[in-house]
Amino acid sequence: MNSLHLLLQRFADANLEFVIVGGYAGVLHGSSLVTNDLDVCAVLTAENVAILRHVLADLHPIHRMTHQRMSFLEHPPAGQALSNLYLETDDGIIDILSTIAGVGDFDRLRQNAIKVPLFGRQVWVISIPDLIEAKAAIGRDKDLLAIKELRAIVAKRGAS
Secondary structure (H helix, E strand, O other), X not given: OOOHHHHHHHHHHOOOOOEEEHHHHHHHOOOOOOXXXXXXXXXXXXXXXXXXXXXXXXXXXXXXXXXXXXXXXXXXXXXXXXXXXXXXXXXXXXXXXXXXXXXXXXHHHHHHOXXXXXXXXXXXXXXXXXXXXXXXXXXXXXHHHHHHHXXXXXXXXXXX
C-alpha cells in the first residue's frame, strides 16, 4: 500500500473529518484485494481545502484528472469549495470525494461508519453494507469481485 498510511496519519493528525472508503476500506474489513490508492469521503469546504493544502504541501500534490499537471497548492484559488479532488502525491494517489455513489454524502456515510484503530489513531471506515452498495453502484468488474468477497466476510463473521 506504498505510503498511503502516511496520508491517513496526516489527515487524522490535522483533525480533518473523513471516512475511508473504496479498496483501502475493503482491506481494513478483511478483503484480500490489494489497492494502490486511497479513497476518502470528506466535506470539501474552503476551510477543509485549506487544511488539505497545509497537510499535503510537502508531498507535491497535483491534480491527476486534468490535462495539465496543476499543483493542488495553487489550483483552485483559495477560498473555493470543491466537490471532489483527485490527487497524486509523493506518498501515493488519493481521491477525496464529497459523495459516494449508491450511499450519499459525508453525513449519511458517517451514520453507519465504524471507528477503528489504525497506525496509533482512530479513523472512520465505511461500513461493509455501505461499501457493498457503493461498489454495486460503480459496477466495475473489480468492484463486483470485491462485493463477493465482502459478502463472504460478512457471512463468515455471522457464522462465528
